[in-house]
Amino acid sequence: MILAVLNHDYHYETENMCRIFFPNEKINLVYERGNYNENNVVETEIDGGIISVSCDINGRHSERKTDASAVENKELETGRLLYACLSEITGCVPPWGVLTGVRPSKLRTKCIREYGEDEAKRRFEENLLVSTLKTNLAASVSKTESEILSLSKPDSFSLYVSVPFCPSRCSYCSFVSHSITTPAARKLVPEYLDKLCEELEQFGKIASQLKLKIESIYFGGGTPSVLESSQLDRLCSQIENSFDLSTLREYTVECGRPDTITLPKLRALRFHNVGRISINPQTFSQTVLDSIGRQHTVEQTLSAYRLARSAGFECVNMDLIAGLTGDTVENFKESIDTAVTLAPENITVHSLALKRSSELAQSGADVEDGDRAVRMLDYAQNKLSGSGYIPYYMYRQSKCVGNLENVGWSLPGRECLYNVFMMEECHTVFAAGAGAVTKLKEPNGDYIERIFNFKYPYEYISRFDELTDRKESIIDFYREHI
Ligand code: SF4
Structure with missing residues (x-):
């Protein structure tokens, strides 16, 4: 498809809009009108005080024009005209309209x-x-x-701990996560944990020097529960020894992959007062699990959930994904129904985002039809709200099927605080481990500064001293912004 961007700068927005309607189409941007030599052409132009959009796609034509002097926001108006043309041609009405942005x-x-x-x-x-x-x-x-958000105060902070290892790599995953089954990754783990403990200690000292109060802790990754129970115990003990946890409201550990969950690990986590875990089915269809390279069974999800309840976990989250390869609307509805029957306190419904680094995208797999994903999410919204769940946090990602959203649903009063704090950037998050990004938030304002850790575990280990140096700026940041 040719997208002609004529006499304006809105190439990013117009390309995104075309992608929402034609997710699998290769889009070539041109900046001059010409002989395009291509059947599918979208022209967007601002000229002589007129904003115009003209689309010829799959033998269908649609066009719109408006007086530029009569509109407040030309970028928005160009998007609206393009949306109207593409809706007319395709018959699709993407539910988020022209709204861009992740929040x-x-x-x-x-x-x-x-x-x-x-x-x-x-x-x-x-x-x-x-x-x-x-x-x-x-x-x-x-x-x-x-x-x-009203719980968060200027001296609040949360802690994120990154464990970028998994039992195997799922084909849709774009996270930097290493399969622990490879000898190279397995060898890295002990040294990785040594450095992680050192970094937690450093953050503990900084938090104490700045008299900050901890609100929530979140272990993510990766799959933190891929660690042995003794390793989980070591990390949790390090946190207890490094931070004053008397103000802690919530402690979450992602146990995403059910095939990593064992009773000794759950007991170790409960022993350290971890109150919330995530067990992520993604789907309750075995056929779909197999097609996305998620190497566990539906039965493993169910037994991990029973095990978690027997170990005393009173807050469990389950992630489901709409738009997975091979999934159908009917299968997805059954997955939602099964999750509701199990009654975890939190159910997070994601829309599949096929990023370039995922195995699926690299194999050239097509993005799922947005319309089907819309029906899936509409069902989820109706079913969950009719079953007592309330939506409490939401974000969108680029390359999400149908330009849709990810929503955290919760039984009232059981919402994951960390998710909201992090998404709304209301206070500082100290983030330890490979790929983690510390966000320093001005205590009484909106200014945010980021400190990036190295992305890969081997780099995180070998260049750890550089990370120690970067932490010196934290005290300065607070001095400057208090
Ligand atoms: S378990 Fe999660 S983080 Fe790990 S590979 Fe699969 S999707 Fe990625």
Whole structure:
């Protein structure tokens, strides 16, 4: 497909919009009108005070024009005209309209603050062309988030611990995670944990020097539960020895892959007062699990869940994904129904994002039809809200099927605080381990500074001293911004 961007700078937005409607199409950008030598052509232009869009795709034509002097935001208007043309040609009406950005609920909160509830709703639906269902979803998330955010204070912080190892690599995964079955990765683990403990100790000293109060801890990755119970015990003990945990409200460890969960590991975590774990089925269809290279069974998910309950975990999250290769709307509905029957406190519904680094994308797999994913998420929203769950956090990612969202659902009062704190960037997050990014948040303002750790474990180990040096800026940051 040719996308002609004529006399304006909105190439990023217009390309994204084309991608929402044609996710598997190769899009070639051109900046001059010409003999395109291509059947599928989208022209976007601002000329002589007129914004115009003209689309010829698969033998169908659609065009729109508007007077540029009559619009406040030309970029938005170009997107709206393009959206209208592509909807007319394809018959698809993507539910997030022309809304870009990863945090729709944050925008909703801002809009409500500035214009009030009714005008915020009108702006979402009429200006940004967001469906009523998604507008209401963003409003519900914004309401729950506001209550959680009120817990965060200027001297609050949270701690993220990265364990970038997994039992094997799933074909849709784009995280930097090493399969622990390879001898090279397995060999790295002990040294990795040594450095991780050292980094936790450093953060503990900094937190104490700055008199910061810990709110939440989150172990992510990767799959932290791939570690042995003694290794989990060591990490948790290090945290207890490094931080004053008297203000801690929540302690989560991702045990994403059910095939890593054992009773000794769960006991080790409970012993250290970990209160929330994630057991991620992704789907309850064995055929789909097999097709996404997720090397565990549905039965392993069910028995891991029973084991977690027997070990005393009272807050369990389950992740499901809409738009997985080989999944159907019916199968997805069954997965949601099964999760609801099990009644975990949290159910997080993701939309598949096929990033370039995933095995699936590299093999040239097509992105799932957005329309089917929309039906999947609509079902999830209706079923979960009808079963007592409330949406409490939400974000979008690039390359998400149908430009859709990821939503955390929770039984009331059981929301994951860390997810909200991190997503809304309301306080500092100290992040330890490979690939982790510390976010320093100005205590009484919005300014954020990031400190990046090395992405890969071997680099994290070999260049650890450089990370120690980077931490010196933390004290300066607080001195400067207090
Ligand atoms: S378990 Fe999660 S982090 Fe690990 S490879 Fe699979 S999707 Fe990626």
